[in-house]
Amino acid sequence: MLNQKKMKRNTIYKILAVCAVIFTTIASCTKLEENPIGVLAPESYFKTEVEVEAAVMGVYSRLARETIYGRKLPITIMLLGDACDIGDQGTPARRIQMNNFVPDANNGLITAFWPEVYRSIGAANAAISGAQSIPNKDGAKTIELVAEARILRAHCYYILVQLFGDIPYIGEFVTDPGLVADASKTPAAEVYQKIIEDCEFAELNLPDTYASGIRCRPTKGSAKTMLASVYLTLGEYDKAARYAEEVINSRATYGYDLVDDFTELWKADNGDMAEHIWTVDFKAGNQTFYNLWAPLTGIRGADMQGWSVVVPSPGLYNLYDSGDHRMEITFITESPFSGVMVPYTNWEISRMHFGKYALYPGAGAASDGSNSGRNYPIYRLAEVYLIAAEALAEVNNGPTTKAYEYINKVRERARFGGTLPADLASGLSKEDFINAVLKERLLEFPLEYKRWFDIKRRQLGTEVFAGTNSIEPHSFDPAKNYLLPIPQSELDRNPNLKPQNPGY
């Protein structure tokens, strides 16, 4: 009996021991730590320039998206200007609000691109910070990459500061959002200062060109162009003129030249051309880079299967001299429907449409033109000529010979061997000359998001929207409409960003 009990007890002990072994073995096998393989941990990522370069590429991967250059950012800036209007009124209200100057702080365009542009800035900051942590942080290649990240950052801030005025400026890689959670707005002037610092660093350290004439990565020439543009916006015309003329004079070094046939600039399959100074690169047929400019501007119901969203303003067509070669690609007045040519007056949206993006979306685009590989132009040489012309006229209190030369370069190309537009008549007053340059910019760049920034820097809103010669009349409140509202959610999450821009 006693033995039996003992045996039983021994069995129990044995089993308990086995259990204990099982328990502790398994428990000691795991530390419950996650060791992800398909995921990159920031702290251990940066090792060489290769990783830094991939981080710089991260910025591009953000810019070439639907939320930024694929649609939302340019459409906002275009609709604010007076060259572009809404065709199909069934389009989302956010676009109509923007076009009519009644966006609210929850407008879907603003709330879409604001975070994305800041994410691009975050990617640039990550690259800049990562470059400091690699062993070869002072190598030439590393510095070049930092310069590239800095000008990309500057570009993002340049757009934001023009649209919103004072904004939070984040210049460091954020690893703990708590540290920036109560940031205040940085005054616009200070933002511009930082933009200029970044651009100057880029101008010093970027290469003149990249292999294969790549234009989607900024070069020294891009940095100078951007500085010219920034100084023009700031009204520091001497510097604007200086940088613009540096680009013009060194155009051979950078490989820039005006393209003879304006139409060729708009054929996606041509890729980047000599005229392009900086573009946003989209790859055809790749859903990551979602480019919707062809269907956005294409004709609804026509064979091109467009959506008739962004169409020319009612008065735009009549501003051109007849024979202006730019009109051929800028406007579509008839288009095939089921193979039969139909004039625009009989279209579902019976207005003229833009052809720059819709007509030649290129190989690899979908049948409605979406997912085109067409690159979005940020700067073209034509703009540098016009910046130089405008700035010189300002600096010299009237147009100089050079100023005429520069604007007429653009008009000459527009003639395409014809007679109109003729060279600008000499003897114009400073004001008339500058108006002529602004008009030239309007005619040269519809659908290239330049016009709104011209209206803003020259404070032309009341004149161009409520004036007698308005080509797209809208009510316009100069006390309010030069700035967009900061997304309401940002003010909610960080009250230090208050007050909202006036009027919203």
Add this chain to the structure above:
Amino acid sequence: MKKFYSGRYCLNFPPALLKILRVMKLSVLLTCILSVNLMASVYSQQAKFDLNIIDQSVRDVLKTIEKESEFRFFYNDEFTDLDKKLTFTTTDQSIDDLMALVLNNTEVGYRVLDNNFIVITPKSLLQQLKVTGRVTDSDGIPLIGVTVVVEGTNTGAITDIDGTYTIDAANKEATLAFSYIGYNATKVAIDGRSIIDVVMELDVKSLEEVIVIGYGTVKKSDLTGSVASVTSKDLVSFPSLGIDQAVQGRATGIQVTSLNGEPGGGTRIRIRGGTSLNASSDPLYVVDGFAGGAIPPPEDIKSIEILKDASATAIYGSRGANGVVLVTTKSGKTGDTKIEFNSSYSFNKVGKKLELLNATEFAEYINEVRANSGSTSVPFPNPSSYGVGTDWQDIIFKDGSLQNYQLSASGGKESFRFYTSLNYYGQDGIVINSDYKRYSGLTNLDIDAGKNLKVGTRMFFRRSIENGVKSQEGSGGATNTGVISGALIISPTIGIYNEDGSFTTSPIGDPYDNPYATATQYVNESVNDLYQGSTYVDLTIMEGLVFKSTLGVSIRNNRNGNYTPTTLNAGRNVGGDAGIGSSKSTSVLNENYLSYNKVINAVHKLNLMAGHSYQSNRNEWWTSNNNSYITDSYLFWNLDGGADYQLDYSDLSQWELLSYYGRANYNFKDKYLLTFTGRFDGSSRLGKNNKWGFFPSSAFAWNIKQEPFLESFQTLSQLKFRASYGVTGNTDIGVYQSLANFASGVAAINEATVNAVVPSSVANSDLAWESTQQTDIGLDIGFWNGRLNANLDYYYKKTEDLLYNVPLPQYSGYSSSLRNIGSLENKGFELGLSTVNIENSDLSWTSDFNISFSRNKVLSLPSGEVIYKRRPGHLIGDDTHILTEGAPAGSFYGYIYDGVNEADGSPIYRDIAGRDADNKLIMQPDGVVNSDDRTIIGNPHPDYILGFNNTLQYKNFDLNIFFQGVVGNDMMNFTRMELEWVNGKGNQMATVLNRWTPSNTQTDIPVAGAYSSITSTRWVEDGSYVRLKNVSLGYNIPERILQKAGIEKLRVYIGGQNLWTITKYTGYNPDVSYNDGNTSLGLDYGSYPSSRSITFGLNVTF
């Protein structure tokens, strides 16, 4: 000496017995006593009598014997023999000799029973066929005290401590009836046999029902928590894909919604509401102890227990917050091998069609839109020439079918039991080209390896093949229209084919493919394989102490292939688009636990359990795409034949869970019950500072009926009060959420793609569990011996530390970070009623009714309200939802629609708010309708859900009638938005004939061409419904016919599903959900319609 009379019998009882008799039904007791076969006591052998009787009646002699001895007689007072006069003298005579003398020359005999009872009864009853046998339960355990009665007589017996009985049967053809509290009454024909062993099945309705709980079982009467139980009979009353469909409406507190309704389509189950916003609110499924295991088909399932309150779920700790569904599969029983074959075939028809404009009406409408927009073009110059046109719904819908077959064998010898089955389920959808097939097999073995050792396995394999069509397609455009939404919006003026044989495309708006083309051309095939197996060891270490260990593995392999041919827009543009992807998921689980049972002094019952488990999970996934093929015939089987490679993807994620758990049950006299549980869980998925969490619960139950003061309330058969409180968790978030992350992607440089990385998330080392505190108070009441049982529960669940994607200021470069912040509550009341309305030998009728009320409310949110959009992408427009404190999660948000402006037919939205001088929102109209005028316009949560099941049995016929319903929920009908928004982009519902025109101003449909797709009350509908989910009539072929064919049981039935629905909802089916998720409930877009079915079925047992 008192006398006790009852009917024809009379008996002298000792006082103690009398007391018992008062509370028991006398006739039953008498029957028992009459034939109890026990050895005579020592007393009866030793007692000696010296009597001198002179001319006394038998009756008087018996009284004399009672006076002289401890014997008591039991006899029918009306026996004529009792008046016979006797005269005799005895000395030192035994009771047997004495009785022989007394009853000499009479028709009656006697038998001496225990307690010195002597029964006097006609001799015919005492000298019949003796039948003996053993009564056991389904596990072979002897049942003590089972009443055995010869049918139609008063002859009866009670089983002894070994479960054996002996009974005298009236004749060889008689039938024995076995009854035992808590078990189904059983009848067996004697059929000339003298040994009849009987296995009695547990009565599922009974209080003694054994309930499966986590890591153990408990008698239902000992349950302290809230557990709903669904039995196999309910699960297979009509063919269903999975248990989720089968349990809909079957138990309180469980809401089941179809996500789409397509063959093989999923469901959403919520147990007592959704507890989370960003993490999953799905319950934890535990299949034969395998947490997260795959669930076999309903035919292979023995029972489902749904653990609802914290007392029940806390043993699953960090995964218990959303309730736990315990699935127990069938296992074999010792006895002859039983072969069962179940089959059914259903004919399915689309339940409802929407009434749309015909071709002429459509052409007129489009012309009107165009004219109203100021255009001079007339798209359809001669509308009437199109006639009625094409009914696209008729083209894509067809009659479907559903076949379900199951063949199983089960049985076992004394030390070995098995259950094995094969199952086929095949559904041919009601939309052309959609189907689903599933093959599965289950084998369960249980082996008694030694006196104290049991081992066994659970093995399950399954293959399913799904051919899906695009339904619920969220984005339109020219290339991605769904079959169902396409059939509703495409122009009825065109046919399927162009003259050249190619497929037509929409002539209006985007030229999307016609729905017939989309349904027939697009190929989308998923093949899912599963193998799941587990082995257990069950060792009894000493009496009451059992060690159990299980090791299980579940492996899933999925392969999806799709091909968009050049006959469709999306394929035409790219020369055909093929993709193939696979995933492989492996889950390993090891559980080890000890349980200990002890009864102390017969009144204290103690049950302790403690254990440990480790689970790991690994998911691998990869997919590949290519475009541009020379032929469409490769489908997705020649990716290298394409000329334009697309992005490939692969991904790996892993997690681990380590746990320690324990439970203590204490039972005092079956009156007071206490349960304590606790579980420590450590999860890899959480932040490094919060890997471990503890989840305790405690519960108390009081069987009030056991109290003396209720003893005399005989109508009340049960009264139990339950109360529990506990904390459970939810960690069902993706992996790597607590880590900072650089996402890798690509940038385009000169049309080439290069590597790119971007910061994508920030670290949160504090990421922890969601914790849900739940209080439950319940009452179980039964009347008339269980004829009416009611269960009532009130619960309050508060979820804190919500796993919530806290929005960050976006200028930080991040949009959100997963944090533990915010709280919400679910509270509700549940009532379950089961009644036995009629019960007699020919007819029985039982009903089960359940109703559950539940309220969901967001209590606090980190950043105030969140307004968001959950509408299909191509229905471009504004936000649709709001999350705000004080309102239910997923509330609809928009404008109040006030009909149309009589003057111009434009829609009017109500001005309800404005801004004061400080730009503060005030609820005063300001004359402007803008985003300030939006408000909560709907609540997708139902007021209550209900189920009502009736089972009738009449002789060999059985009838089941099952209603199920959801009441008080709002639906946002995006399908109707697209079909009534009058913007000229597609076909519309016939209601649009009543649109505003200058001559028809009294309407609420705006003028053709109005922009009216704003989120408003116009699209919010009452989603309430009650439907006759199942009605089926079965007939059991009589045994005498079957016996010749060697068939034990044969039942044929005819059933109908979803035959009748009461609802005001205008869409196809109110029981759908577009876009699963706790913040997007109650949405309908392009859903697969529900179907009506007629089912023919057969159940055979050999």
